[in-house]
Amino acid sequence: MAKLFDCITEELQDFIAAQHLFFVGTAPLSPTGHVNLSPKGLDCFRILSPNRVAYLDLTGSGNETSAHLQENGRITFMFCAFQEPPCILRLYGEGQTILPNFSDWNSLYSLFPQIPGTRQIIVADIDKVQTSCGYGVPLYEYQGQRQTIVKWARNKGAQGVQDYQQQKNLVSLDGLPTPLSKLL
Template sequence: MAKVYDRITDELTRFIQSQQIFFVATAPLSSSGHINLSPKGLDSFRILSPNRVVYLDLTGSGNETSAHLAENQRITFMFCAFQGKPMILRLYGQGQVLLPDSPDWQTHLDLFPAIPGTRQIIVAEIDRVQTSCGTGVPLFQYEGQRSEMVEWAEKKGDRGMWDYWQLKNQTSADGLPTPLSAWMERQ
C-alpha cells in the first residue's frame, strides 16, 4: 500500500542507507525532450536532513541530470528493495548542481570517499516522500560494486577527464547546456 510523507523518516533513512543502488530521474520541460533515468552506486548518496539529500555525481557518457536541473530543478530518486521485505521509495524534489567553485562544494565533497571521476554534486530539497509495495521487484543477491568506472577515471587522469567533459558533458541529448560547460569556461 502506498504511503506519502512530507519528510524522510528514521525508518526510511535506514532503508536508504541499506541500499547498494539508487536511481535518479529528471526531464526537460519540452514534451519532445528525453526523460533521463540513471542508476547510481559507489557509496554516493547522503541524507543531510529529513528534507535534504545530496549525491556525488560521477562522470558518465552524458550529463542529462545537470542540464535538466539547470532548466527546471525537478528531480526524483528511487530506491528498491532487492533483498528482504519488498518496498519502493521515491523522493521528489528540487535539485541544484554544485561545481568546484560553488561555496558549498568542499563541505559536501567531504561527506563522501574520494572517488576518481567526480564531476559535480547534486543537492536536492525533498518535498514529497512516497513508498509503494515493491512486490513486483525481483530478488537479487548483491555481489559488490563494479570497478570499471573508477579504473577508467584513474587511467584518464585530470587532463583526460577534462577533455572527456569537453567532448561529452557540455550539453544534454536535447542540446540543453549543462552548468559544467559554464564552469569549464570560467577556468
C-alpha cells in the same frame, strides 16, 4: 500500499542506507525532450537532513541530470529493495548542481569518499516522499560495486577526464547546456 510522507523518516533513512543502488530521474520541460533515468552506486548518496539529500556525481557519457536541473530543477530518486522485505521508495524534489568552484563544494565534498572522475554534486530539497509495495521487484543477491568507472577515471587522469567532460558533458541530448559548460 502506497504511503506519503513530508520528509525522510528515520525508518526510511535506514532503508536508504541499506541499499547499494538508487536511480535518479529528470526530464526537460519540452514535451518532446528525453526523460533521463540513471542508476547510481559506489556509496555516493547522503541524507543531509529529513528534507535534503545529495549525491556525488561521477563523469559519465552524458550529463542529462545537470542540464535538466538547470532548466527546471525537478528530480526524483528511487530506491528498490532487491531483498526482503519488498519496498520501493521515491523522493521527489527540486535539485541543483554544485560544481567544484562553488562556495559550498568543500563542505559537501567532505561527506563523500574521494572517487576519481568526480564531476559534480547534486543536492536536492525533498518535498514529498512515497513508499510503495515493491512486490513486483525481483530478488537479487548483491555481489559488490563495480570498479569500472573508477578505473576508467584513474587511467584517464585528471586532464583526460576534463577533456572527456568537454567532449561529452556540456550539453544534454536535447541540446540543453549543463552547468559544466560555464566551468570548463
